[in-house]
Amino acid sequence: MTPTALNKTIHDLLIIGGGINGAGIARDAAGRGLSVLLCEQDDLARHTSSASTKLIHGGLRYLEYYEFGLVRKALQEREVLLRAAPHIMGPLRFVMPHAADQRPEWLIRAGLFLYDHLAKREVLPGAETIRFDSHPSGVPLKRGFKRGFAYSDGWVQDARLVVLNAQDAHERGATILTRTAVVGAVREADAWRVSLRHADGTPETVFARAVVNAAGPWVDRMLRDVIGGGDASHAVRLVKGSHIIVKKLFDHPYAYIFQNPDKRIIFAIPYEGEFTLIGTTDIEYHGDPAAVAIDESEIAYLCEMSNRYFERQIGSQDIVATMSGVRPLLDDAADNAASVTRDYSLELNTDGPALLSIFGGKITTYRKLAEQAVDQLMPSLCAKNPGAKKSAWTAGVPLPGGDMPNADFDAFLAATKKRYPLLPETLLTRYARAYGTRLERVIAPARTVADLGEEIAPGLYAAEVRYLIKVEWARTAEDILWRRSKLKLHLLPEHVVALEHWLEKHAGRDTPVAHAQRARVA
Known part of the structure; x- marks a missing residue:
């Protein structure tokens, strides 16, 4: 989709932020039949959502602060998520x-x-x-x-959780634009007019019937400096x-x-x-x-x-x-940082086209937050899009790669090793953990290591890198070695340089907009 095509479309929902909350909301909304555009100023999960303690947990210590409702909600979500993505958690x-x-x-x-x-x-x-x-x-x-x-x-592999939510959203019709900053948003009669800036400096204007401010640490700044008429009673x-x-x-x-x-x-x-x-x-x-x-x-x-x-x-x-x-x-005015609530608040402003701002949250409760966010927006959006469905749907639906019988990763891994007996076991295990049942899309029709293409760095082959660029919005060595994987921990600096050189040679002609188009049609 070119910029010209984008600005001729009125999206039901524009989401600011490609962290876990933004990606989760995009997935939920796209699955209900809404037209969704998500804009992330950097890479998916570039900031908070890749810097967690990598846990899906209820938060045992929050019981000391009498956060019983939050802990119960997180404990309920813990098992929902474990069934939805047994490969990455x-x-x-x-x-x-x-x-x-x-x-x-x-x-x-x-x-x-x-x-x-x-x-x-x-x-x-x-x-x-x-x-x-x-x-x-x-x-x-x-x-x-x-x-x-x-x-x-x-x-949990936190950054991959974000990517899989974005991937599922895209497969259900959402447009995902990485390295695209929202630099202005103004309410008009029936829609928001939103100004974008792509990585190469190209400006863009798009329209949306509702905006979700899921900018994480920047949520207050977005309200103050970017979104016209975006005052809120909460803060982070x-x-x-x-x-x-x-x-x-x-x-x-x-x-x-x-x-x-x-x-x-x-x-x-x-x-x-x-x-x-x-x-x-x-x-x-x-x-x-x-x-x-x-x-x-x-x-x-x-x-x-x-x-x-x-x-x-x-x-x-x-x-x-x-x-x-x-x-x-x-911000709950707690005395010290450790005791600040990990719960969230959703603030809906309907003084014209809807604006929903997300304050707080944690990875474990992201799916429930997304469900509640879209629930709040559906009444106004369904009036403009009668084909959209109001009911929530994500609780029982696996994320991409998570559709394993009985959510049994060990059985899946054993079957995968039998299917690919000529590939190294450690490599297959990493692939299975990262991609689950989507593994064949990454390496097919490979049956031997030679079929995976050039070994760019130890354990990193061209077939996987091409998949990450084409399907998972990866563009840099850091995207690939730190957020799509954790291979950087196992490699030497010269291996990182080798990948950077390979990307310059094979992917240097890509632009953010062209890349987004290929990801959507893959």
């Missing part, structure tokens, strides 16, 4: 070591009992008390920790969360949740096979969300908390990578 067992100077055991048991029973569990086992002298999770811990608790939550509070990644500190599949003297919680999670992900911090942030980065005090804090529990001590010299993001939390 799965169950994870957490271990909480206990010490006498921390929360008393009876309080933790009570909290875990409540956590297990606030919502129905079908996939995940309940909590239990464990002794570290007979449990594998005790091996890397300091000898002073004798007992603890184990409970269940889930892990920007909180920086940082993580460190180190070579793995343990050789078992359990994750840890550590209670710290400052009452904060830190996770240590097995990550990408060879690493441990440790985080997160909670620090008030007042800078540019696009420029967020970990600082020395955060590094020291996370290392100190890890060293409090693990025998193997770490320092800044052990850090392989860091990750920071700005969480746009709903």
